[in-house]
Amino acid sequence: xNGGQRSRHQLVGGRGKPPLESRRLxxxxxxxxxxxxxxDAVDIPEQVQIRMDKRAELLKRGLxxxxxxxxxxxxxxxxxxxxxxxxxxxxTGVMVGIAGRVIFSRNTGKLCFATLTAGNGxxxxxxxxxxxxxxxxxxxxxxxxxxxxxxxxHGEVITSKRGELSVMVNTWQMAAKALRPLPVAHxxxxxxxxxxxxYVDLIMRPQAQEMARTRVKTVAALRRSLESRDYLEIETPMxxxxxxxxxxxxxxxxxxxxxxxxxxxxxxxxxxxxxVVGGLERVFEINRNFRNEGSxxxxxxxxxxxxFYQAFADYQVMATVTRELxxxxxxxxxxxxxxxxxxGSEHDLSGVWPxxxxxxxxxxxxxxxxxxxTLRQTxxxxxxxADIKYSPSAVNGKLVEELFEHHVISTFSGPTFVMxxxxxxxxxxxxxxxxxxxxxxxDLYVDGFELAxxxxxxxxxxxQRERLIEQAKLGSKGDKEAMTLDEDFLRALEHGMPPSGxxxxxxxxxxxxxxxxxxxxxxxxPLVKPERDVP
RNA sequence: GCACCGCUAGCUCAAUUGGCAGAGCAGCUGACUCUUAAUCAGCGGGUUGUAGGUUCAAGUCCUACGCGGUGUACCA
Numbered sequence: 001x002n003g004g005q006r007s008r009h010q011l012v013g014g015r016g017k018p019p020l021e022s023r024r025l026x027x028x029x030x031x032x033x034x035x036x037x038x039x040d041a042v043d044i045p046e047q048v049q050i051r052m053d054k055r056a057e058l059l060k061r062g063l064x065x066x067x068x069x070x071x072x073x074x075x076x077x078x079x080x081x082x083x084x085x086x087x088x089x090x091x092t093g094v095m096v097g098i099a100g101r102v103i104f105s106r107n108t109g110k111l112c113f114a115t116l117t118a119g120n121g122x123x124x125x126x127x128x129x130x131x132x133x134x135x136x137x138x139x140x141x142x143x144x145x146x147x148x149x150x151x152x153x154h155g156e157v158i159t160s161k162r163g164e165l166s167v168m169v170n171t172w173q174m175a176a177k178a179l180r181p182l183p184v185a186h187x188x189x190x191x192x193x194x195x196x197x198x199y200v201d202l203i204m205r206p207q208a209q210e211m212a213r214t215r216v217k218t219v220a221a222l223r224r225s226l227e228s229r230d231y232l233e234i235e236t237p238m239x240x241x242x243x244x245x246x247x248x249x250x251x252x253x254x255x256x257x258x259x260x261x262x263x264x265x266x267x268x269x270x271x272x273x274x275x276v277v278g279g280l281e282r283v284f285e286i287n288r289n290f291r292n293e294g295s296x297x298x299x300x301x302x303x304x305x306x307x308f309y310q311a312f313a314d315y316q317v318m319a320t321v322t323r324e325l326x327x328x329x330x331x332x333x334x335x336x337x338x339x340x341x342x343x344g345s346e347h348d349l350s351g352v353w354p355x356x357x358x359x360x361x362x363x364x365x366x367x368x369x370x371x372x373x374t375l376r377q378t379x380x381x382x383x384x385x386a387d388i389k390y391s392p393s394a395v396n397g398k399l400v401e402e403l404f405e406h407h408v409i410s411t412f413s414g415p416t417f418v419m420x421x422x423x424x425x426x427x428x429x430x431x432x433x434x435x436x437x438x439x440x441x442x443d444l445y446v447d448g449f450e451l452a453x454x455x456x457x458x459x460x461x462x463x464q465r466e467r468l469i470e471q472a473k474l475g476s477k478g479d480k481e482a483m484t485l486d487e488d489f490l491r492a493l494e495h496g497m498p499p500s501g502x503x504x505x506x507x508x509x510x511x512x513x514x515x516x517x518x519x520x521x522x523x524x525x526p527l528v529k530p531e532r533d534v535p
Numbered sequence: 536g537c538a539c540c541g542c543u544a545g546c547u548c549a550a551u552u553g554g555c556a557g558a559g560c561a562g563c564u565g566a567c568u569c570u571u572a573a574u575c576a577g578c579g580g581g582u583u584g585u586a587g588g589u590u591c592a593a594g595u596c597c598u599a600c601g602c603g604g605u606g607u608a609c610c611a
Contacts, residue, residue: 046580047545047562089569104572111568129568147561161569183546184560186572190547192603248611266611293610294536303611389608450611481610506611529602
């Protein structure tokens with residue numbers, strides 16, 4: 001190969017000064033990775049070079065490596081559905097033109113076999129026989145077709161001596177030449193490779209395609225369920241002039257035209273509420289939120305969120321609707337209210353789910369009466385006993401939530417609503433109608449993680465202003481997650497928002513609950529740090 | 536953010552106390568008209584993540600950086 005040439009890292013690495021933008025950001029402590037602007041063909045792996053040569057050979061002969069159109073008249077799945085039941089050594093007399101990706105290839109002298117896959121798990125065998133295609137075409141098949149190529153074949157649907165459903169080829173042509181070899185089909189790809197090169201994962205693993213389809217079914221079910229309840233799907237800004245609706249650090253960007261800082265939204269809440277003020281009494285949105293925080297098996301920097309609001313409803317109504325949405329989604333996806341996870345375990349989502357009281361359950365768990373007026377010192381002592389670390393600036397409600405997560409969450413056996421949260425951690429939620437110090441909020445836990453959260457929304461503009469001023473004070477003290485004072489939102493509330501219930505439901509997490517997979521499996525292309533160099 | 540572990544051929548992985556960098560699949564050449572991860576014979580393929588250091592000698596030891604994983608902290 002190209003011995004003695006410059007290595008790739010020299011071509012990719014930072015030569016000369018980084019671009020102006022990079023230097024500006026570097027001053028703010030952000031270091032951009034310098035990406036190559038010109039791709040030199042260096043160090044091409046042997047197998048890629050060989051496949052490029054085969055591509056060139058096709059072109060040299062006036063054939064196409066990537067034809068624009070092919071005389072396809074059916075699909076692998078359709079042929080399998082119709083003829084998959086045939087016994088061995090049958091002929092149908094039916095001619096088909098199909099295309100698929102070669103995933104196995106077995107060449108025996110004058111008869112070649114290839115397994116063409118549709119990617120969804122369906123496959124069909126192509127048989128290329130000297131007697132059918134002639135000497136030249138057979139030789140070309142052997143010389144030019146590699147594992148991974150998309151191939152078009154035309155021929156009769158038959159079954160082989162061993163009963164394999166096949167197309168006895170009379171003509172074939174390249175449909176798309178693959179320049180890169182596929183990974184080993186019989187070993188699992190590393191998790192990192194599967195995430196970084198999802199296209200390969202989708203080729204190799206039918207379950208990867210199934211996940212993508214399950215996601216579509218789930219989202220469609222949510223839409224159907226909401227629309228059947230007269231909810232209106234609306235879209236609200238992703239680019240916001242101030243971030244609001246959740247306590248979270250935003251991603252910051254800027255508008256050249258406006259000359260101002262903009263934020264990718266952390267939640268759509270404040271805009272959906274504006275819509276309710278305007279008389280759109282039942283609204284929902286399914287879209288992405290962005291939170292500039294760490295990622296792990298249940299958190300992703302960008303994640304899909306369903307939020308829905310209903311006028312003249314409270315948190316109990318919303319709990320019922322949420323349960324029904326999830327049950328309808330489970331039925332749509334799996335056909336059952338008992339979902340089977342990837343690992344084979346079964347999880348029952350049927351019936352009415354228990355509601356437990358946050359303070360009540362915590363009191364039982366620690367064998368000590370805990371209320372919103374429990375002294376700070378008592379909470380700190382309990383945290384120390386349980387070995388829970390907390391920041392001294394954390395509000396009392398935060399300590400209560402920490403204690404609850406530590407002592408109670410692991411005891412849940414099925415979907416569970418946790419009711420009545422501390423007021424000081426829920427600035428957008430209405431005080432409980434009867435009880436002091438707690439708000440009308442629930443968290444829905446499934447499989448140990450929070451799947452959804454619902455509220456009786458705070459609609460009193462005077463109290464909302466007080467709460468946001470409190471948040472803004474925290475922000476000015478350096479709390480980067482604190483909410484800002486959104487004057488336009490308050491102005492909207494001051495026009496009168498009907499009493500309403502609201503829910504936020506993590507779509508990725510619903511997928512996790514239905515399948516038992518991690519968040520990086522439910523998202524087709526999760527954010528990953530770029531590779532320094534693509535091999 | 537901190538700690539630990541990992542990074543070797545296209546893919547999945549080996550390589551004893553520092554001592555010739557290997558296997559399977561994939562690839563190339565040849566044989567084979569019913570194969571199923573086809574089989575048989577032969578042959579190629581590596582800057583061991585990147586940059587530096589120690590050493591007669593580094594995949595192996597040291598330093599820094601990159602990416603990933605696990606734990607922990609912070610946090611939806």
